[in-house]
Amino acid sequence: MRLLALAMRNLKETYRDPLALGFLLGFPLIFMLLFGAIFSGDTLPEFTVGVIDQDNTMMSQAFTDQALPMVPVLSVTTYDDADTALKDLKFGELNAYIVIPPGFGEQVSQNWQGAKADITLDMTYDESDVMISEQLITIINEVTRAFARIEVPVTVNAVPIHVENQIDYIDFIGPRIITFGLLILIPTAARPIVRDKEKGFLARLLTTPTHPVDFILGYSLSMVAITIAQIAIFIFGAWLMGMDIIGNLGLAFLIFFLTGLCSVGIGMVIASLSKSENQAEPLAWIFSMPLAMLSGCWFSIELMPSYIRAAAFAFPYAHTIEAARGVLIRGVGLEAVGNDFLFLIGWAVVIFAIGIVLFRRSMRS
């Protein structure tokens, strides 16, 4: 009976807290809907591939204009020279580019006539996302084999952008883990404010001549210090685990820092909307977990449907992963990640402005 009484009490506590109940019942639903949308078979991922046709035969043109675009997951762009394609690859515009070497048309013609000639293609790919690059190598191989009507695999000389560095899984996962870590700053930033609110410490401070901006910046400043320390530890940890840092570390740090600011801002907004820790925690998690999944912390967003990708890029974290991969793995500079950088700055400014307005409003109430 005691056991039942305790169980009933706990159920009543949950049932009578709409936010907790919404979290408990809504979270699985949101997760399933999001997972379902991301991995539903109705929509296909899209890989951007550049083609440089050095063969310039009817056969190579047919391969470029007809065979490759027939593959639904490929979006094909032709280039005149490899340097431009390489730049786009480094800037994240392409997932890979293929060079059709001279003699390709001849090799295919021979195969069509029954002779067994080797088919060779050169492919340069972005190794910063192994989920994509492995699939792309297979796809290119398959489509070329079908086009050339041969049984044996085509020789695809697949070369990553940075041949001088051996890209490991940690290089691929590193920026994503750091971004996920920065997403966790959302509940971390919300917690001290709602705790002070709930325990009355904030009310006590509100009897002093402190202004709302002082409050939000005071809380933020402490979180900024924590953010900086966290990023430093994350990068150091990733480096210890063998992550290569090809690009500018300072720029990568700045990208992560802006992301951290966005998380702190979201945390402030959640804290302003919540009356207690019991309300803020579920709100923060219900926001950060799906966002982590949506933004590509666990799966490449290139593998997700286009509308999910569009939704992901409305938030900072997909931009962070894109930009951090560009800087850390592809070694690009600000000119390549400028848009992501500006987006992060804009997001941080807007979310802090919203935070101040909401905090001021919550103080009045």
Next chain:
Amino acid sequence: MNSPKDDFAVQTLNLSRKFGDLTAVDGIDLNINKGELFALLGPNGAGKTTTINMLCCLLKPTGGTARIMGHDILTQPYRVKDIIGVSPQETVLSERLNSRENLELIGRTHGVEAAELKSRSQELLATMGLEARAKDQVRKFSGGMKRRLNIIMALVHNPQVVFLDEPTLGLDPQARRAIWEYVVKLKKEKTVLLTTHYMDEADSLADRIGIIDEGKIVALGTTHELKNSLLDKQTMVIQATGITPQAIEKLRSKYAGVEATGDTLVVSHKQLGFQEIVGLLHDAGVAVHSAYMKEPTLDDVFLNITGKELRE
């Protein structure tokens, strides 16, 4: 430049606060003089804390306004916050800071300079007997110690007006007495508005008392004034043996209110003759062991006005 309204440290003008249909504070008009220790006495839920919250600009009134040292709480909240110190009903401290750090935090929010803050913190901690524990995190403090720190946090920036909301709530008698001693020292130095539901606290500390019930001030005056309002009726308590129905009847023939419970007789009337009653009982064969005139208490005042006991 002082205007007439500046003569009062705290002045409320039809101050009201509603929460939905509930009227927590109902048109309070109060004038508290500078340097006065004013107690707002009332049962739980009477509207004391809501009044304080409005006066320290935490809560906006739904009607009326108030002025603190001439500054309007609605239009000049930051001027008000500059000159007040608030000790909330709940003990609200930053638990992982030590007592000095807690004091310095409040001092800094009020813009007190570092050197002054240091000496003032030192002085306040010494006054409250917390000096030895100045460097301990306050989460390790006893309830009484936390309460004392809670109070001096309201004083660290040397405010002109201090609000003490139930400063001794839940404390043992010894801890209460220590706080009372300190509050008495504040008299004349500062204007203090203290809320309490302990009548002995209001009785022994306050220059004037406002009795509040259901959001309204139902009585106002010094403790003597309030008690004297009941002097139209005197009460005498007698401990005696051999109380007979005849003796009681004899008393009732002269005094209307006579109650007998065991060996105790309580006689109430507009005017009582002490010697006459003792003589009358003696003549009726009652052995009187003790007799005294009962002073009215604030509880009696409250009971007389509201028909309820303050402890309710």
